Amino acid sequence: MILLFDFAILIFVLICAVAAITVKDLLSSVIILAAYSFLLCLLWAGMGAVDVAFTEASVGAGIGTILLIVAVSKTTRRSKD
Amino acid sequence: MFDFIVGKYNYWIHIILMMIGFYAMMSKRNLIKKIIGMNIFQTAIIIFFISIAAKRGATLPILEHAHDGGEHAIEAISYINPLPHVLMLTAIVVMVATLGVALAVVILVYRKYDTLEEAEILKKIK
Amino acid sequence: MRILSLIIVILTAAVLIYGTLDMPDCGNPDTPASQHVSPRYVTRTMEETATPNIVTSVLGDYRGYDTLGETTVIFSAGMACILILRKRRRQ
Numbered sequence: 001m002i003l004l005f006d007f008a009i010l011i012f013v014l015i016c017a018v019a020a021i022t023v024k025d026l027l028s029s030v031i032i033l034a035a036y037s038f039l040l041c042l043l044w045a046g047m048g049a050v051d052v053a054f055t056e057a058s059v060g061a062g063i064g065t066i067l068l069i070v071a072v073s074k075t076t077r078r079s080k081d
Numbered sequence: 082m083f084d085f086i087v088g089k090y091n092y093w094i095h096i097i098l099m100m101i102g103f104y105a106m107m108s109k110r111n112l113i114k115k116i117i118g119m120n121i122f123q124t125a126i127i128i129f130f131i132s133i134a135a136k137r138g139a140t141l142p143i144l145e146h147a148h149d150g151g152e153h154a155i156e157a158i159s160y161i162n163p164l165p166h167v168l169m170l171t172a173i174v175v176m177v178a179t180l181g182v183a184l185a186v187v188i189l190v191y192r193k194y195d196t197l198e199e200a201e202i203l204k205k206i207k
Numbered sequence: 208m209r210i211l212s213l214i215i216v217i218l219t220a221a222v223l224i225y226g227t228l229d230m231p232d233c234g235n236p237d238t239p240a241s242q243h244v245s246p247r248y249v250t251r252t253m254e255e256t257a258t259p260n261i262v263t264s265v266l267g268d269y270r271g272y273d274t275l276g277e278t279t280v281i282f283s284a285g286m287a288c289i290l291i292l293r294k295r296r297r298q
Contacts (some may be wrong), residue, residue, distance in 0.1 A: 003087070010094045017098055017121050026113050033117055042125055047135045047159045048142075051262045052127075055173050062175050064120070064145040071184040072113065075191040079111040080198055088232030094284040107212035107216060112281045136241065137234035142261040144253060152246070157246035158236055164245045167270060170262070171277045178284035185291040 009043045026077050030068040037061035091132055092155050099125035101114045116180065123176045127169045135164040142166065 016036035023029045037060045045053040103127060105118025142163035144155065187197070194202050219223040248265055258264035266274055 002176045006091065010091060014094065014098065014101075019115055019170070020121070021101065021114060022111065026111070029114070029117060035119065035120070037124070043128065044131055047131055048139070049131050049134065049166050050141055050171075051144075051260075052131060052166050052169055055170055057200060059177050060124070060173055066181055067177075067181055067184055068116075069114070071188055074188050075113075075197055079114060081110050081114065084232075088235075089227060089230070092230065092232050092286055093225040096227070096248075097222045098219055099223075100216045103219065104212060104216045106210050107215070108209050132233055133238070135234050136236045139236065142249070144259040144261065145274050157241075157249040160249050160261065162245045163248060163265055164242040165240070166262050167265045167273075170266060171273060174277055178281050182284050182287050185288045189291055 006043070006046060009039055013039050013043065023068075024081075026072050026079050027069070030065060030072060031041070033066040033068070034061050034070055054071065092129070095125055095129045095132065112190065112197045112199070116141070116183050116187065119183070120176070120180060123172070123179075127172055127176075129166045130172075132168050136160040137160050 013036060016039060020029050020032040020036060023032065027062055037056060040054045041057045041061065044056065099122055102118045102120070102122030104118065106115050109115055109118060136158070139159050139161045139180065142160050144160075191197060194205050196202060196205075211223060248269065249261055252261050252264045256264040256268045258268070
């Protein structure tokens, strides 16, 4: 674990989390959530949890984003908050 | 004091992340925003467990020189704790399964009420 | 409603941060979490399961029933999705 690297990625993760729940458009919120998942994957690879990073990159960021995009495209993109 | 902050700051950031998800689950009125908040909450718990497993000066939990016939003694202190990794591997897959079921329910709600906002759904139920 | 949930969030965060003050530092090799079960997994995985990757050996051999339960969860989630989203004839 490199201290500065870790801290910078944690700050990016926080920014992505706040942006994902404040953006009004649901599709861009989902894409920001995918970026959040990949930043977490980078953080776990830095902590030494390689298998968890692989699983998050394939399952959490891949399949989860696809499921959310399918749900948004079958419903609506607009959100009031 | 500086060592204290350096040792603990990532726990605090994980707690802030968890609270962002909790706030989104409680106060956002859109159903997909609530599901995104649930996702953030679960990943915050997973990152907390992974940071418990980290050890300073240790390598990945994959044995080096494993096929040399056991000449090298294996010491537990030079490998990262593998047990939280296994448990969180299970938790990630269960997280995606939960996400799928929740999104299926949201699509069903949209087919029936034609909206995703909580207030309008409550108005149409009455 | 928004003020109330903000108050609840801040109170929960305060309690959790108070809880972290007694935790061992991040990266400390002597934590209780890495003292009890995992040294046995690390030292004996080669002679018991012949797998160099410790995470795989714990996931597939030592805790195989856990993985079986996880597969059951995914199966029931898939079944639930199919049952919820299928087109109904009547209506």
